[in-house]
Amino acid sequence: MVKLTYDQIFKDLVKSAYEGKLDEGIEKLKKQGNGDVEQYIHYATGGGDPGKVVFKVKECSCGCEEEGCQVSCLMEAIERDENGNVIIKGSLCSDCGQCVGVCKHDCLVDKKEFIPLVEVLKNRKVPVYAIIAPSFIGQFGPAVTPGQVRAALKRLGFYGMVEVALFADILTFREALEFDAHVQKEGDFVLTSMCCPMWVSMVKKVYTKLAPHITPSVSPMVACGRAVKKLHPDAKVVFIGPCIAKKAEAKEPDVRDAVDVVITFKELKQIFEAVGINPAEMEADEKEHSSTGGRIYARTGGVSKAVADTLKRIRPDKEIQIKAVQAHGVKECKQMLQDALDGKINANFYEGMGCVGGCVGGPHVLIDPAQGTEFVNRYGEEAASLTPADNRYVLALLKSLGFEEIEDLFDEEKAKIFSRNFPKGV
Structure with missing residues (x-):
């Protein structure tokens, strides 16, 4: 059995989904991976409690108490039981994802929401807009322009890209x-x-x-999503940013009408790599x-x-x-x-x-x-x-x-x- 990381599994599943072979890809991963693979596949394909973002995949007593998830959580939402295993207190958890970032053993993961969207992007019957956070500049290479990122997203199947900075202006x-x-x-x-x-x-x-x-005021993400849907009522909206907590914000009852899916810069890089898209090589589509x-x-x-x-x-x-x-x-x-x-x-x-x-x-x-x-x-x-x-x-x-x-x-x-x-x- 091969020890597969959560990131590797997500990337492989994206590739399989774009090739129209998601079921085959899932079965292949199950056969070649270790005992955690099925759980990873579940969350990498958007499974789990629809109202939650951060999940404990397996028990953890890895001896990283002095530098691990409990220390990283300044909301004090993480405790350990008498065996050293992690307990997440949902009432205090802000879904910031800091714990996911420091967990070296993939015991804690954040739900990936992209794969259920792939078929929508491929058939293009529903317009899907990417709205991207102001922090995107420079993330995909020092010379990559906003127009090249927009062109790369269109290659993935997005109808267009809107900079959320425009709605930061309005707010x-x-x-x-x-x-x-x-x-x-x-x-x-x-x-x-x-x-x-x-x-x-x-x-x-x-x-x-x-x-x-x-x-x-709502956040610029919510403002942008709502505006896109007001101007294009049949559209779906995908927010792209640096933040795991935005996945939770998009699910809050009073603003969940704005954004359908949230993906992060890290996830988008993995998606580009999985399907062979390099933003630096794209012909720019500039509209700033x-x-x-x-x-x-x-x-x-x-x-x-x-x-x-x-x-x-x-x-x-x-x-x-x-x-x-x-x-x-x-x-x-x-x-x-x-x-x-x-x-x-x-x-x-x-x-x-x-x-x-x-x-x-x-x-x-x-x-x-x-x-x-x-x-x-x-x-x-x-x-x-x-x-x-x-x-x-x-x-x-x-x-x-x-x-x-x-x-x-x-x-x-x-x-x-x-x-x-x-x-x-x-």
Whole structure:
């Protein structure tokens, strides 16, 4: 028997699915693999509890307690029983995937959602759009352009690719308007709800007394997915990013209408390799319309800068401008939220990113986070517009979605597509 890794099994199954031989591929893997193969196949093909993302495949007493999954989980959702085996406490688990990243023995895995989509992509009867996170730039090679990534995705069977940065631009307007409305005097503050499901999960599950301060915007992923489906009602939407936690966010009851499937950069690289696609060799299909602000959401401080720049642009006379503070990594985020809970208010705009460096430090990135930040900053500098207020593409997109004025984004009825309800605290 051959000891097959979870990643190897996923890659082999993708190849078999594109060749129209998935059943044969599954049987072949079962015959050549060890005793864990059937479990791996189950989760690699989208099996398991539909509401969960992280699964324990087998018991683990591997002696990695000092550097393993329990230490990596700063939400304290992982315990060990008297035999040293892992127990995941679902009530605290944020599905961030940090434990999956450090598990060296494939005892913990995250569900793969791509393979059930292959037949849809192959027959092309239903348009499937890829929406890709702002942190994608540079992930598939330093010289690979957004247009080449788009062309590679079209080769896989996607109808098109939309940069989520474009919807980060739209939500920047929303956040600026929220700040304008809610921060009227010294001591007022907001917690941005943008981007990071781990940050939102911390507020919802642990720091619930701060919930009244969280802005009611959906993430750029959800905004993009909903907009695509509003403009193309029969479409399916696949989000591509660095984050395992996005798989859980897409399943949350109040936003699960937006995105059908989530895959990570690491998974997409494996998919490209399985079917023999090299983005660097593709003829570019360039269509880039996002602003600097939307593009830099991928790194720590990007949301704060984007919203601050936009507020100055649309509310230049507002007395209180944004004084932001950021935290990245769960440990820093928890400390910043605890300080706010304790009344140690030293800012009026709080930004939290669960991964160190922001999304460029996600568990399934392909390059070093520092290098990812450089690519993101450079891509931001290349944008034709600093803020969405100066971006004619953003303004035209808003009109196509029914927003005649920027202020319509603050209209409760009109802006449902970009809004969600958070608990009001305890």
